[in-house]
Amino acid sequence: MLIDERLIRLALEEDIGSGDITTEALVEGPVSATARIIAKEPLVLAGLEATRQVFLVLDPAVRFESDCRDGHRVEAPCTVATVSAGLGALLTGERTALNFLQHLSGIATFTRRFVDKVRGTKVRLTDTRKTTPGWRRLEKYAVRMGGGYNHRFGLHDGILIKDNHIKACGGIAVAVERARARKGHLLRIEVETKTLDEVREALENNVDVIMLDNMGLDAIQKAVNLIGGRALVEVSGGVHLDTVAELAATGVDLISIGALTHSARAVDISMDLVSIDEDRKRSL
Amino acid sequence: MLIDERLIRLALEEDIGSGDITTEALVEGPVSATARIIAKEPLVLAGLEATRQVFLVLDPAVRFESDCRDGHRVEAPCTVATVSAGLGALLTGERTALNFLQHLSGIATFTRRFVDKVRGTKVRLTDTRKTTPGWRRLEKYAVRMGGGYNHRFGLHDGILIKDNHIKACGGIAVAVERARARKGHLLRIEVETKTLDEVREALENNVDVIMLDNMGLDAIQKAVNLIGGRALVEVSGGVHLDTVAELAATGVDLISIGALTHSARAVDISMDLVSIDEDRKRSL
């Protein structure tokens, strides 16, 4: 998992600005210390590497050790990592580091709850492009850590013809024809539909994937039957924890859920200073 | 409200990457169009300017018109803005623009729900530094639009001595003494306390603000009485929609709520293409 360093630096810059005045006033000279990062509620971890990198920017000599891995479910309270670094780096980086870990673990935890509801079925739960701007790759990574799959990473790696595209072209047939003529040979075509008539039109145009957008359960079942395996079927829109299982039971191939990334709450994780290295303190 | 252009560009880059292949395949030549941005649920708006800037990067000639302003509460369905731009710019920018608007309005809406609970009291509801990394200024702006106040913007504009600082110094007295000797003359000193003993120690050291961290309602009331106006009092930790009113009734000055920024869900907003400018289409 490659972290976009720009986001780490943006985060530290916006928090530190012209300086961490509290820490600079209170900490004298170079002192090393150790802190524990502690899960305060049961959660699925995601973001250990981003967390480590926050401290790494502040102290290149940081030691960051963990018995956990991203994707692990941990009970609470549980020490998920131990960080040894300059005392100043620990105090200055604490909030930014936790902000990464709480947000990403929040997404992984929320995703796992959905995944548990459909365990045993063939359906893939996927994210959407409804991610927090600047966080696309990290949030999609957290979804995978929760057991979900990724839909498109962006506009560049998949053809998805949506309602506004269809309006712009004057119909599904024209849109699909243009896409087929110009797209790369390694890509499939997905079309968004809102009615059974549109599903039929998509089928007639031999699309590879049909998205059923915001349809009711009955309509979805009818669409699945109509399609009959001639295209992959994706359900999208208004999926909740208490409806996802019955959606899966209709036989659809994919269920995409925007809430995984745009509405997961942060989980509770904190950092506690456990020791200050007196020896090093004395010698400096 | 100044938008950090880096975040807008990061967001567009991560979504567009090597190109919006669907739109490039479907849209031929320069065609202008108009779309409506529509609130699909009641909400408090925040982020119109960021939304506009997303389209502006893609089409410098965009017209973005709105009868609403950030901070307004709107019912649903309601057109909150009308965007006229190149058809390609509209289709390519839709998701990124909505991601900004849905996230920020989500925070404003959630904040307003808290604010409504304490209306009529003197208490200020504030955010924390538990923001999404890279989004500090935008999310704190959304809190203001919801009727909340901002706590520190970062480590640079306020002295807040927290538990790990106190551990690092060996006690409140030492920490406060050091902070007072070195801080700028325009800054006050706030200290985090977890017990009434710590509250007493903070008072003895003449701090300006005392934070009561994760205390129960009884302890909070005792602390308020003990302090008796000699310092401002901030409550922090575990504040919920159904507890905020009784916290306010204790007479504290400030209640800070991390959930405002780290756990607000996105609100539902969509974009509908309403017309394609045929004249311009023909001439090009």
Added chain:
Amino acid sequence: MLIDERLIRLALEEDIGSGDITTEALVEGPVSATARIIAKEPLVLAGLEATRQVFLVLDPAVRFESDCRDGHRVEAPCTVATVSAGLGALLTGERTALNFLQHLSGIATFTRRFVDKVRGTKVRLTDTRKTTPGWRRLEKYAVRMGGGYNHRFGLHDGILIKDNHIKACGGIAVAVERARARKGHLLRIEVETKTLDEVREALENNVDVIMLDNMGLDAIQKAVNLIGGRALVEVSGGVHLDTVAELAATGVDLISIGALTHSARAVDISMDLVSIDEDRKRSL
């Protein structure tokens, strides 16, 4: 066609550095002028927009007019654009602007020569990822202007299992199985093969596209017959102007040619100053 402004700026920075000392010494005060950009040999144009942007960075008030469009074939000599701007901007930007236009038109011209050889067949000529680092999108755009198609834009928008991947996995079957389990549902799978045995193995694993890498004409014909339409067929490696037609005649679907982007020579284009705006000169 979106230009990555970073490349334009990198190009101007490296040429101008601490200043265009010749122009600064010779040109006094603000004087406007007009220059013609002239094709000195027959060519297919590509890069007018990048050319315009070079001058735009140096003079926001530039007027850049052209009766040509990218993709047009022009005879020589022929004025392909007229640029009016500050005299200093014209003199300073000339070389950088021409460097863009000569390089991109060189690629479009070279591509068109290949395309003319296979006109009337169903085959698609495509580029590869053998582009000049930093120039991927611009060079692939020039290929399209020459009548070619684009293969993958990068490692992110297509699954292509190459020889080193197969070695790393221990065989085609394992590689295809892993790719199928983890790839997004909008992507197809292409496998590189070097022998007919590998073609058979790829077919057995139901891949979507089979690349025949560096095979002779006979082997290619056998492979096409063997595949019999069950997968798309791409030929790659050692394609030249005098062999491309017979390759197309084998019935393959795609021929990819690295030379289109890595070995096209620049075409000859120059800029001539045609007038200096005396009125403006006098008034300043």
Added chain:
Amino acid sequence: MLIDERLIRLALEEDIGSGDITTEALVEGPVSATARIIAKEPLVLAGLEATRQVFLVLDPAVRFESDCRDGHRVEAPCTVATVSAGLGALLTGERTALNFLQHLSGIATFTRRFVDKVRGTKVRLTDTRKTTPGWRRLEKYAVRMGGGYNHRFGLHDGILIKDNHIKACGGIAVAVERARARKGHLLRIEVETKTLDEVREALENNVDVIMLDNMGLDAIQKAVNLIGGRALVEVSGGVHLDTVAELAATGVDLISIGALTHSARAVDISMDLVSIDEDRKRSL
């Protein structure tokens, strides 16, 4: 040779984008491997350091070993470097790394062919500013590796009065006078001429270097005789492999050749995976 890291990163970003989906799907866990970089045709090497840096960005622990040096001529096939790194880094970086090495070695190889033609004469073969935008320093380095010399690096480090400058000033005399009055004391003055009359005018103004632009062989010989050592003489325009020797024989001091950088074809170099580190594989 200092590499502009921006170009390395630009190159990797454009190739990797949102992720190397093939490698991510096929490679599990951290595995180290070794690959050979192999010249497939005789060539003059240039770009080993840029090649190394591509892998270094992807794996800070890469080992890159070579018995060759930039500027060496190698026969084919020949292993020019051995790279040990994470298997993922090797697979992801292969194409970008080779794109650097093939392009730069192509320039060095092409330059050496020209240099071999004039061996034994006093003439210096130089490049021009007709380089690929963004690649100025790297391509000029490759020219040196091929045995050529560098002309100006940009507009900042030399006074060269060209045709459009002369038009802008109204004549050679005015242009030279202005340049002499304002230029730094460490710089010489070169003037471009197209006729013997212009050569005479340049001589009368005591310029340091006279460029003969696009003149025929006879005119060049007359100009050399006329100048008689009172200025350095540079020939420019339309220089080819089969004309460079007779140009050198006229006694000119410098011959500048745009084709060295804008029209050298890439040379054939590939990368082969030679081993996967099973031990490390098992332990992870």
Added chain:
Amino acid sequence: MLIDERLIRLALEEDIGSGDITTEALVEGPVSATARIIAKEPLVLAGLEATRQVFLVLDPAVRFESDCRDGHRVEAPCTVATVSAGLGALLTGERTALNFLQHLSGIATFTRRFVDKVRGTKVRLTDTRKTTPGWRRLEKYAVRMGGGYNHRFGLHDGILIKDNHIKACGGIAVAVERARARKGHLLRIEVETKTLDEVREALENNVDVIMLDNMGLDAIQKAVNLIGGRALVEVSGGVHLDTVAELAATGVDLISIGALTHSARAVDISMDLVSIDEDRKRSL
């Protein structure tokens, strides 16, 4: 002290540009060397870390050793640091490194001269925001090294209502009222005054700090008496080495001095090559 790497890189880029042509021509192959950085006049040191980082960018293996620390007063001549690195890195980085050290030590030295004048009083000498653009944090650091205190770091970390603000609001009372209603609870309010009437108005509005701007000594004494400890008092404007002591004697709390950062002259520091590592030279 965190250095903004952008400034270090900006500085090296502007000095090196397309290459250090003297060093590249004179130094062959990798040779290591050692140089001494020598104070040529008595001074207070500031900027050792920035100096080290200049060489670090050019040679990651640099060794930079010093018996001094920022804030130390050194006599002349005195070796303040010894640098071992590649010979090329030493020659190329010398000027840029010294530019940092001479400028920052100049500020520290100038500040110390002021501080020595008020030693024994309670007054704090502070800088202002009149710093060299791009250098705010470094110059304010140098002031601290000289024994001064920092005023605001910027517009973000303190409320200071100046003359133009008062004009914009129509008076002190309105301005203070608005600031109090909207400012964060951790900040105090300072108001700039030019007359005793304004001092009275500020007092009536209970501001925390009153700045006396460009007042004469008599007026300052009257203001101090009038304020009588009810607010901190800052003097600003026209403070010189020969007036600072009598200003301090009036009993003001703070004296701010723009000249500390905008008018300190550079101190004289040079670098001498002391040895070239012959062994390493031979082996390379």
Added chain:
Amino acid sequence: MLIDERLIRLALEEDIGSGDITTEALVEGPVSATARIIAKEPLVLAGLEATRQVFLVLDPAVRFESDCRDGHRVEAPCTVATVSAGLGALLTGERTALNFLQHLSGIATFTRRFVDKVRGTKVRLTDTRKTTPGWRRLEKYAVRMGGGYNHRFGLHDGILIKDNHIKACGGIAVAVERARARKGHLLRIEVETKTLDEVREALENNVDVIMLDNMGLDAIQKAVNLIGGRALVEVSGGVHLDTVAELAATGVDLISIGALTHSARAVDISMDLVSIDEDRKRSL
């Protein structure tokens, strides 16, 4: 004069950080205003364009009008520019804009004082590379505005062999020989000398320019006589306002003065708000 926008943005970012809290609290809604920029002491102007650009970043609609030009000498008090923009932009940008103008005009003013001392002689006064890091081009521009000339812009545009280079090569002869063999044909060679023996050695090696470094007046006169016009002569080191005229009288060609850029004090310039646009205020 091209401004490096990075420096303008760096300057504004460091001053504004998370927001101009005073202005944001005091100014309500969009109000336009006009301010005057006033010279408070006699000075030579430099930096009007940088000043304008500071406001331009904050308000793209700014109007910046001036009857003065860079290089003009103005008496005091004198309005040097009038700025109309949003009231917030004026208040927020004031200090940063003045910091640019005061620093650059300080350099131009100091340079003019030196230039006035040698008026009527043939000598050129030049700057050095002892500039404030990040400010090279701006400060050298200010020197020109004061009537001085520029020495090298950096290490890239001139060969200057200094003491450490000579040590590294083992002598002047070797250094000059290497430089001549490798330098571009448009560059001259300058050598730094400290004794008459070194001057003789430089002359024997036919260098173009000889720098006399830190020599006394007598030695300088002897060196000038010895050189006798066979090379340009530059004096460097310890030049002051009261010695520059007698140095010029020795007949040297160039006198370089580091103090022009590293030790000029800022001149006194302020900004006064003169009107607030009530009409616009009312309508908003």
